[in-house]
Amino acid sequence: MATTETTASGIGPVEGGSVHNVDNPAPLIEAPRKRTKKSPKSTRGNFEMYGWLFMRLSGIVLVVLVLGHLLIQLVLDGGVSKIGFAFVAGRWASPFWQVWDLLMLWLAMLHGANGLRTVINxxxxxxxxxxxxxxxxxxxxVxxxxxGTxxxxxxDPNIR
Amino acid sequence: MATPTLEKADAAPEPGFADSPYITVTFRVRRFNPEVSAEAVWEDFQLEIDPKERVLDGLHKIKWDVDGTLTFRRSCAHGICGSDAMRINGKNRLACKTLIKDINPEKPITVEPIKGLTVLKDLVVDMEPFFQAYRDVMPFLITKDTNEPTRERFQTAEDRERFDDTTKCILCAACTSSCPVFWNDGQYFGPAAIVNAHRFIFDSRDEAGEQRLEILNDRDGVWRCRTTFNCTDACPRGIEVTKAIQEVKRALITRRF
Known part of the structure; x- marks a missing residue:
């Protein structure tokens, strides 16, 4: 750019005469956010709304499920040292804990995956x-x- | 300044001259000229200026007295037209509504173009993507049958109050260009477009609210808002932008369930 006849402002010695002309046009600046044929089509569905709603609702349920889970596993009745094959087998003998863990697995995984999806987006x-x-x-x-499911x-508690 | 220039020349410190309002301020302006360099650079300007003046006055001083190549937009210069939104000391503001004394003139005052839009020259950006999003939400009154304006469309004071906040928008783009989601993906409608949709969605006279809600239900619509409140902080008109976006979200959910 630093040719002899140009100044720092890019204006040549002739008043108003630019260094660029018809044969040497100024560089075209492509607008990066322009809506072109390649830009995504608008979506007409409620997916994003359900996703947003799911995050809020599953979050509320997960607070109960996860805090309860942590309390049982790590704090109550001897803490983490009690956890073993027998402890897990004992809990999963009850359908209540099966449902609890299944719900927690599904909600936590979908909640986390949807959160990461928005982060990636x-x-x-x-x-x-x-x-x-x-x-x-x-x-x-998946x-x-x-x-997990x-x-x-x-x-099978009698696996051995 | 009541002191005439003649007296200032011979008798140096006049009694009233000692408390001159003028201070030295450094303006650090982000300069970009695509015809000279592909890189934007910081350039410092030292100005003698009254701190009660505005940043825009400083830019005028530079453009008129120091360097005429400095390029920026301004029209009314009184906070109404929304032309001179820029990033001053790292925050989006109107240069014509920001007093120098309010932004710590002891340190250099940085002035940059608003982020997320293509810089054309110095502080001028391409506003087209911003206005495209604005047009996409149909920011005009739509009525179904009675298109003929044969009589006044009455509205109660309460109905008018419902969308009063969002009528204040001057389309300066301070909110949209402060939004981190918009910085990274310009397909997002951005706060300003949602504010202007809100203005008609909650207008009792308008009948295309459902259409506008459907447009904002898009993948790049209101659900991309992360409620960071940057837009509310940036708005020079004091519009509660994030609240308006949340109200559109709530309307979308309540009208579907």
Missing amino acids: DYAERANTRLWLKGLLYTAT FTILL LVIFTF
Whole structure:
């Protein structure tokens, strides 16, 4: 840019004469947020609304479930030292604790996954990065939910 | 300043001259000229200025007396047109409503263009994506059958009060360009568009509220709001922007259940 006939302001010696002209046009600045054909189409569904609502409602339920879980596992009746195969087997003999753990698993996983989805939407700028991060997230979520559900329903206390 | 210039020249410190209101302020302005460099740089300007003047007056002093290439927008210069929103000391404000004494003139005053929109030159940004989002929410009165304005559309004082706050918007983009979600994804409608949708959604005379709610129910609509309150802090008109967004969210939920 620093040719002899230009000043720091980019204006040449001739008053009003720019360094750019028809043959040497000024660089075109592409607006990064312009709505083009490639920008996502608007969605006409309630998915985002249900997602938002789910986060609030599952959050309230999870406060009870998780705090109760932590209290039972870590504080009451000898604390963490009591936890063993026998303790887990004893709890899962009752359908109440089966339902409690199943509900906690599903709600916590979906709540966390939806939260991470919004984080990815907010922070990952490139479409490809978003795609891969979300793919990884959904795979991990589905795997954990299925594995956990399988264990709760098929748990056999006489495994040995 | 009542002291005439002639007296100032010979008899140096006049009794009234000692308490001169003028102080030295450093303006640190973010300069960008795409015809010179692809990089934006900080440039310092030292000004003798009355601290009771506004940041806009400082910018005028620079443009008129120091460096005429400094580029910024301003129209009415009295906080109504919304042209001169800029990032002053890291916060979005109107340069014409910010007094120098209120923003610690002992330290350099930084002046940058608002974030999240393409900088064209110095403090001027491309507002088109912002106005695109504004147009998308249909910011005008829509009525179904009685399109002919044959009589006045009456409204009670309470009905008018319902959306009074959001009528104050001057479209300066201070809120939208302070929103971290908008910084990262310009597809988000942004607070200003939602505020202007709110103004018609809650207007008893308007009949297209459902349509506007449907537009804002979009993936890039109100549900992307993370309630960080940056917009409420930034609004030079004191609109409770985040509250308006939450009211639209609540309307969406209550009208569907």
